[in-house]
Amino acid sequence: MRNKSFVFALLLIVLAVVSYPAGMTTAAQGAVDEIAQIDQEIKGLQQTLDFFQSVAARKGEDELAGQIEQHAFAFFQRAKQLHEVPPVPQNQERKKQQLAVDKKLGAQKESLKQLQMQYEQLTASYWEQLLPELAIHSQGPSRKAAAAMQAADPVFDPFEPNDTLATSYPVTSGNIYNSKISSSTDMDHYHFNSGALTGTLDVTLYVPASVDYDLVVRESENKLVDFSITEELGGIETVSFQVKPNTTYYITVYSMKQHFSTTETYALRFGKVATVLTVAAPIDISLPAGEVPAYRFTAPETGTYRFYTGPYGGFGALNDTILYLFENEEMTKLLGYNDEATDGSLFSEIKIPMTQGVTYFVFVSHYEKEKGVHARLTAALDTKAAVSSPVIHEAAANDGSITEQQVVTLSSGVLAADVAASVAVSHLPAGLQPIITRSSDQQITIRFGGKALEHEKKHSVQNVKITIPKAKISGADADLVTSPFAIDFTDTEPLLAGTPQDIHLAAGMKKILKLTAPSTGSFEIFTGYYGGNPAEGTSNTWLGVYEDYAQTRLLASNDDGDQPPFSKVSLSLQSGQDYYVVLTSASSSTVHARLTVRYLGVEYVYNAKGQLIQMKQGGNILTEFTYDGNGNLIKKQVRK
Incomplete structure (x- = not known):
């Protein structure tokens, strides 16, 4: 500075x-000035493609609308690419820096001309395909024929003949023009000469309640400036565009649905050209x-x-x-x-x-x-969106649900009344659904419905973001994205092989435990006397083993094992994979039992130095190994 x-x-x-x-x-004349003119043409042609995309969508031609969107995007990216110049040293004098930019840009002039031609060819084809009635070769009868038609037609239709651009009626900013669309093929063209004026011109079409009319503004035959094609009977169509000096603009009132009325008039209002800047409404200046x-x-x-x-x-x-x-x-x-x-x-x-x-x-x-x-x-x-909590925690039920809420607050601006339907939450764990409420003019609240399908500690996420579209915030020129926040899950209570757990459950309750298989092979999971003491009595248990916490993928289950009413399941598990063991009563009574997991294969146990110290099977030690201080094996004991 x-x-x-x-x-x-x-x-x-x-x-x-x-x-x-x-x-x-x-x-000044030169390549850069020519490119400025080309840019204005490309901008208008890009707006024309946007118009055709809307027209195709309104006509129900979704595939064509998607095709036009792809063409528009590709052409726009090409335009950006041709305007990109390699960075110049920032320590250069400002004038030299701009000259370096201009020189590198000038080299792209012919490529930009070629791009403009491609734009023109594409838009011309879409005029013919989507709106042949507005294409130049078919724009209504000649002035002479139109005059004859008007003389023969008893319907009073002001400003006729104005069914072609050549016969368009001249208008003045600040005035209102009342007229009719008096037949299914009628369309009214007006033209506005800007003279020395520059600024914003608002044009509003007030449509009779029984019909649906549309409003299109062009700078030339095939270059669109702005449009309003609301699909609504009696809708108000409004356009607002930047007026350039010494330019003629053509304003067309017609009906895409071929609606008309011989009795009801529309009102076309032209505002005064004003050099007004409004929030989030960019003005492209080329002077x-x-x-x-x-x-x-x-x-x-x-x-x-x-x-x-x-x-x-x-x-x-x-x-x-x-x-x-x-x-x-x-x-x-x-x-x-x-x-x-x-x-x-x-x-x-x-x-x-x-x-x-x-x-x-x-x-x-x-x-x-x-x-x-x-x-x-x-x-x-200049507004920002901030979240109230950097971390949202899993509910105490430890079932993947979340009871905490996230609150997003704007530093300034006002949220639209219908903002909730447009807010997006990204990177949310599968199974959770955001429930969004507009709490105030500057605040939304997000609750989390459903349950995360995977919710161990390792499934916690750190990069959840909330996006509010700019269209739903007054004065915003870009979508607002919050800083990332985390959703933190708590590990399910573990069940370890070889470590029995004594469990007491009230009637109707169940216990879910996570078993991470220590080895690949066969396992037994079974219930028995609480504390291993027969004096505690039996318990009519039910066991199930699932691949997921939500219990949608059952691997094995059992009511009565080889010691009824206790339960036992046998199955093969993969090393390192999580499994969920569910224990409950088979008779809706209380559960009072010991739960045990036993690995049936040979298990190799190592000490902290990585030395094999035991070989076990089914919870029984098969062989033990003893080492001296130098790590030499000094004893191997095989147990029978």
């Missing part, structure tokens, strides 16, 4: 540029040298806001911008200034607290007054 005196020096430069009389400066755009911004709520520049259309190249934020339109009270968001980035960013309802003024210029601005300007509420 430059020092304070330099800031005021730059401010004087901007003031000088803003005060240039019209026509006193002209855009010649000497012209510095200025925008009014009224804070919709009190909070910290970010104003920043970025690639034109989301795909353009680096542009060395400067941002100024003033308290007044006369530019005498400077609130903020930035020429580089980060060292060497060339783009700019201002972050500043603002008061609800107060209007501020944003100016954007190129660092070099001989160059024009070709960048995207965005204003956004």
Whole structure:
């Protein structure tokens, strides 16, 4: 960041540029200026593909909509790739750095022209395929024929003939135009000449209650600017687009469903062109040298806001911008200034607290007054989403359920009333379902339904994240993603081979224990007298062995073994794998018994030095080995 005196020096430069009389400066010609024009064409063609995707989806052609989406994505990525230039040394003088960027970008001019042609060919084919009625060759009757039709038609339909772009009716911003779609093939075209105007133009179509009309804005025959095709009877269609100087825009009212009315009129309202910047509504600026755009911004709520520049259309190249934020339109009270968001980035960013309802003024210029601005300007509420708990724990029942809640709080902004349906929770263990509630304007609560299918300690996760879409947060320009939090599981109580457990259960209860097989081979799992004492009496038990805690994959079960009413199961287990042993009563009574696991194969027991000290089978020691202090075997005892 430059020092304070330099800031005021730059401010004087901007003031000088803003005060240039019209026509006193002209855009420099060259490859970079040509690319700026190509970028504007590509942006419009990309918007046209987005429109066709919506049209295909509305017509129920989902496969075609998916195909268009893939084409649009591939073309957009190609545009970004062609605008990418290798990083230049950040210690270069700013002017040299921008020149290096321009030189490398200029080398891509022909490739960008080729991409534009491919865009045009693709969009032309979709016009014919999806909306032939709006394609140039079939846009209604000639002016003469249309006039004859109007004379023969008793229905009063103002502004006719206007069924083609060539016969479109001229409109003025700020006016309302009342007319009719009087037949299934009727469509009304209007045109707006921007002249010297720049800024945002809002166009609203008020549709009669019994019909469904659509609204499309084009800059040329096949290049779409904006559209509104709400599928609703009597719906209000609204578009808002950036007006460029000396440009003609064509506004079309028609019905994709071929609805019409000979009695009811629609109202087409044109707002005034205004240089207004609103939150989360980026403005793509492409102006010649000497012209510095200025925008009014009224804070919709009190909070910290970010104003920043970025690639034109989301795909353009680096542009060395400067941002100024003033308290007044006369530019005498400077609130903020930035020429580089980060060292060497060339783009700019201002972050500043603002008061609800107060209007501020944003100016954007190129660092070099001989160059024009070709960048995207965005204003956004600087908000973050924080979780209340870094760790969510498994419930005390130790069954994979969670009773704790996670709360997400916004630092600023307001959540939409229907935000809950759009929130996503990623990396949640299988079996758990998020239950999301909007608790307040800035808070959502997440409860966890279901039970995790796997919930031992080793199944704990550390990277659960919650994402709130930007469309559901006022003023946000990007989806909000929380920092990761953990879900911590507790190990199931273990059952060890060779270590009997005495268990007492009340009537109707059951016990689940985890057995991790120490070896691969055959095992016996059985119940017997509590404490090994016959005086404790018998217990009518039931045993089951499962692969999963949820008890959906049963491996073996038994009611009465070889010593009824005690139970016994025999089965093969894999070393290191977890199994779940379930003990309960076979007669809904209490359980008072000893549970034992016995490995039937030969078990090899090693000491801490890795020396074999025992060979066991069925809980009985077959052979013992003894070593001296040097690790030499001194005794081997075979037991009978």
